[in-house]
Amino acid sequence: MVGVKSVTMDGETICVFSSAIYIFESSTGDHLDVDMIVSEVSLRKYKDRESLIIEIELEDGRSISSFMFLKSLPGKLPRLHLFCEIDKDHDYEGILRISEDDSAFPDIEEGITLEDIRKVEMPNEKITLKLNLPIDQVEWLKMKKNKELNELFKEFLYEKMTL
Incomplete structure (x- = not known):
């Protein structure tokens, strides 16, 4: 066939x-x-x-x-x-x-x-997180662009997933 x-x-x-x-x-x-x-x-x-x-x-x-x-x-x-x-x-x-x-x-x-x-081909999916962080961390996060934050969280999560 x-x-x-x-x-x-x-x-x-x-x-x-x-x-x-x-x-x-x-x-x-x-x-x-x-x-x-x-x-x-x-x-x-x-x-x-x-x-x-x-x-x-x-x-x-x-x-x-x-x-x-x-x-x-x-x-x-x-x-x-x-x-x-x-x-x-x-x-x-x-x-x-x-x-x-x-x-x-x-x-x-x-x-x-x-x-x-x-x-x-890995799909991406949007997620909204509600976090309670110290103000200096919140200010630092707000200064970053979405693209930077996406990469930062991806790296962090893949690192934690392999532990």
Whole structure:
């Protein structure tokens, strides 16, 4: 079976850690589906989008360009699901076919951990802290720029996390 080599969403190439491309055959019609494990950064960026222009490069050198619909799926890892109607003019030879009666779908989470994904692309998240500090420390903190404080706290926390 042919696999996915790369995915571009609305002109931006995203990092795909694992994927499965298949044709889902149902009584209402067949459609092309792509399940992907992506970074948390990509999931946050795209999860609320309904549709995207997708370019998929397959491992055998073929490419598929299509307007696809998007769903974020629950799981242990950040996951996106793309789907579109089958293009009658496109060659889908070698792509896995799954019937609606099949109970097993490809397990794309196997062998990947969230830690592996975060080594490649670590998301940032805002946090607000309420501290009770001596006035001289408060004054010193207020003189610093946010970028400096972010770096200072990152270094401090990573140092404490490794103890």
